[in-house]
Amino acid sequence: MPSKRRSRAASACPLITVAALATVSLVGCATNAPGADAADPGAIAERANVVGIAPDLVYTTEVDGYELQAQSVGPSAGAGISGTWFNYSTGTMLTIRTDRGEYTAAACEATPLWDASDLAVTCTEEEDGIWHRQGGAIHEYVAVRDEALILVTGMHNAPRDDLRTAARAVHVPSEAELQLLFSDLPTEAPQPVERGDLPENGDGAPVDPVGPGG
Template identity: 45%
Template sequence: MIRHVRVLPVLLLTPLLLTACGSEKAGAGGAPGSPSAATPAAAAPDTGAGELRVRAQAMGVAPELVYVTEAPGFTLAQQSVGVLGDDGFSATWVDGGTNALLRLAVDRGTITAGTCPEQPVGDMSGEHTTCERDGKAWYRTGAGRHEYALPEEGHVVRVSAETDAVPRDVLRAAALAAHRPDTAETDRLLPSAEPAPATPVERGDLPPFGDGAPDNHVDVGG
């Protein structure tokens, strides 16, 4: 069920060590050209996944619920990125020419033929919802909006827009393009987890002596 958006580290994945096949020890020599001749190297840490995890958790979002999408003419509205419900994810893309909005929302749960009509499109609770199966997704309409909902393991990815603002084929393409972000996309999508440096605020009206209270002295005559 779609819920309202609340406005807006964790251990890195341990590198996996590759070992040689069979009973030979890793790094054991072999005949030139044989599979055991090369020394297995340790896999590099997945720094992209680690950065996604740190940034998402700093926002209060479950890392596995962070998705990104794309559509021709639409760009991410950075200020729209935030938490959905308890630990879900939401972000909006804007068409610079028409100001049409594409909203991506990912939250825990599922959607079936039985529950689809009961779940409102967007945040319009109490409105009638129609559902149509479209491949692995559900095409849903209601309250002047339409949406593609894609059930995933333990969560649902939704891409919605106003019916008159975004054509169905554009909406469908954006929904099918939704995916887990790579390192570069994570950097563009999520704010940095580093806290802003604490800078003391300087008060110009505080005297350098006494108890530090503001000087409210008034001359004779007011």
């Protein structure tokens, strides 16, 4: 009988160990899951659709020392979004603009710089999905995320390192970031204005009475 007890106890230990490891593994997966902090797609669509921005083109970024200027956020080219971050210590600015498309070396070189369309562009993919664009002393970055292209530009002598950091940090906003991103934009689509001085039938154009001369 004692041998049977030892056998049952011994067989129980591996089960407990496996269960404990499984629990640890599950906790680790939940903590490290990609995009775990991203806002719900439905919440993004609800805010973006109101102002004509495609939900899949809603991105944000973060760079130490820079603060998002909510009043700068709005629709960009096509159905993208644009927004500007300002550094109150240095006076420099970073702007992101999103769009769709495929990005290759040829496409990069054929696209003019945002602030200097007359300069020849040289392109380097510094790392997977992060492109550096340069024309003269002007630098830009493009981050490729799925089918979205996020252009990062600077103003007031924004350092190249800040542009690169912004490009690397591009991501789908969290719930809190989404609220800040759209905080200065309308929450409902504008309704058509109804005029009370127009007749129900016809276009309401004035009718000039016919005079004696016809």
